[in-house]
Amino acid sequence: MTNSRELERKERLIRLLHRLRLEEDFNTLLVYGKDCLFHSLLEPLKIPSVIVASSGPNFDWNFSSSTLILTCEAAGEVEESPQTLQKLQRSRYLVLIAQETHPELVCKDYNLKELFNVAMVKPNFDQTDVIYSCRFFQTPNYEKVNFFENKPIYIENFQNMKGFGIRTVADSMPPRTIRYVDPNTNQLKMKGYLSHLLNTYNEKVNATLEFLNLSKKATIQDISRMAVEGVLDIATGVGSSLQHSTMDTISYPYLLTSYCLMVPKPANVPFNLVYSMIVDPVVFSIILALFWIFSVLLIFTQNLSWRGLSVSNLLFNDKSLRGLLGQSFPLRNNPNKHLKLVIFLLCFASVMITTMYEAYLQSFFARPPSEPFIRDFPDIANFSHIMSISRVEANVLTGANNVHFREINKDQLLIYDNWTEYLSLRDSLKTNFIFPVTLDRWECFEEQQKLFAKPTYYLAHNLCFTQFMFFSVPLRKYLPHRHLFEDHILRAHEFGLVKFWKARSYFEMVEAGLASLKDLSQKQKPQSLLLEDISRILKVYACAILLSICFFILEVFEYGRVFKRFCKFGRR
Structure with a gap:
């Protein structure tokens, strides 16, 4: 009778293990404790098994993650290895407890060890078909599950x-x-x-x-x-x-983000520099060459000869200069067809040049270009901005031995020990400082600046301490x-x-x-030209007037000499 009952008990436990495998598949059995009934089930199951006679505090069990743990000694595991404890925590337990042991106490012991996937059977399982499954968030902390009931033995507590x-x-x-x-x-x-x-x-x-x-x-x-x-x-x-x-x-x-610099937008170029910006040296050289070419053509086509060609007539030809500037100039009656063709080309060139520069000038006045942007980290030293950073962030970048952070001149750093004070300064969006910011925080600043008359900051994607940083x-x-x-x-x-x-x-x-929904950008006055905006043009104009006066005086002296010679000739 004893052998028959033992066989019946083994058969029922094997059926239980097959049911557990149907609920959640496992490919490894881990058997704790000395020789008990579970050890005799390993051969007929034909599943890879690991037998642990006595657990040790420092040994790391490299068993599979899909493991079912069988133990004959309730809460008898003494592992202390962090890797092992993490693996045991997600594994399912089937415990064979003594007939007189109360399941509530066993569940309590396992709950204290933060092991919650625990089920128990007693030696008379073949007669009762009762499985005691621990339920953490209820009283009592276990539930009786009949083997033939359609109820899960293990649940996600x-x-x-x-x-x-x-x-x-x-x-x-x-x-x-x-x-x-x-x-x-x-x-x-x-x-x-x-x-x-x-x-x-x-x-x-x-x-x-x-x-x-x-x-x-x-x-x-x-x-x-x-x-x-x-x-x-x-x-x-x-x-x-x-x-x-x-x-x-x-x-x-x-969050997967990047850690870059939030840089103040460069100011617009002053209006007094616009006049010089629209004159590109290469284009100006081409216009100067056209001026001399048209001067030569006008001199030659006047009489179809080179008799009027001279250095002064070539370099300071008033007809060619007026024509390129779109102004009128005197011309003799009945000009030949060659001269007409040159004048036609001169007028076409004047229209193209004046229209081009007028468009440049109006566009730059309406929307002046900005000053240079910061290109790389060492370039920060060439600008007046100072990078403000908290002590916490500075320590993290220093500890990580960030290459870009070491490229910044220490004189350009302002480190705040007070975290709250630093955040208050950054949130004020004052354009005196450069701030490090994560991409997710920048999105909030970007949304805020949509309410501004003019955005004050931009995210410099070329100035990133790291392009790949995750937050956990x-x-x-x-x-x-x-x-x-x-x-x-x-x-x-x-x-x-x-x-x-x-x-x-x-x-x-x-x-x-x-x-707040307030506009924190610097309020700009209505753009209107001031005297200082045209100061350079006035200086150039004054120099041109002085040069003209000098030429006029030279011409007067030259005509005076001619007049004196004429008077001497008349007396004779």
Whole structure:
């Protein structure tokens, strides 16, 4: 009878293992404890198995992730290796407990070790067909499941946490996290594209957020330390890839961004420089060559001879100069056809030249070009702007040995130890400083500047400390529902929720009173020409007048000599 009952018990346990494999396939069996009933099941199952007679605190078990753990000693595992504990946490347990052992105590012991996929059977399983499955968020903390019932033995306990609290700490970094007190319930709540992620996750798993009271505003260093120490579950903040070397205490990347400089837009070129800008040296050389060519042609076609050709007539031909400037000039009666053709070409050239420069001048006056842009990091020293950065960011870039950060002259750096003061300066959008900013934060500034009469900053894509940086949410190392949270991150991206939340960031800051709809750009006076705007032209005009006076005086002296000679000749 004993052997027959033993065979019946083995047969029923084998059928149970087959059912568990149908619920969720596994390819490895891990058997804990000394020789027990489970050991005799390994040969007929023909599944790769690992037998652990006594677990050790420092040994790392490299078993497959799809593993079913069989144990004859409830909560007898003593592993302390972080890699092993993480693998055990997601694995399913089937425990053979003594007849007198109460399942509630076994579930409690496993829950304290944060192992929740636990089912138990007693030695009389072949007679009762009862499986005791642990249920964490209920009282009692287990459920009796009949082998022949169509009910799952293992469930995802954290799909419904039934109001269980998730400990969190908010970094209060708008627009990612905006803390506010709900006037209706007088409760602390959050919004922002990171806060919405946690809020929707809490709704999904039916949990509540428990904000840890801090005497001071938490920094990302404080949050990361609390995640390592296991003080919080999921942080309402993000840590960059520049700060974390492993992903043990951070989640799957939430944001993929770049880290670049936000640079003030260059001022417009003053109007007094516009006149010189429209005169390109190459074009001016071509016009000067045309002037001399037309001078030669006019001299030759006057009488179809070279008798009037001289240096002064070539270099200072008033007819050619007037023609190129679109002015009239005297011409003899009945000019020959050669002269008419030259005049026609001269008039056509004058129309083209004056129209071109008139268009340039009007366009530059209506919308003057800007001054030079910063091309690279060493080029910052050639400009009057100073780069402002927080001590936290400077330490991260220094610790990461960032090449571009080392290229910046130390005299061009203004490092703020006070994080709040630095953020206040950056949010003011004063054009005296250059600020490092992530792409997701820049999108909020870009949305704000759409309300400005003229944008004050632009994102310099050629001035990036890194083009590939991801932000992840800090969480404690052995968070049992990490996989659900990371799945929620992926689904939020898949359905476009993250993009939608980020698009609303600026207006949520306005609602919270952290931003305004005011135009923070420098108010510009109506553009009108002043005397200083035409100062260069007036100087050139004065020089030309003086030169003309000099030529006039020389001509007067020359005519005076001719008149004296004529008088002497008349006396004779």
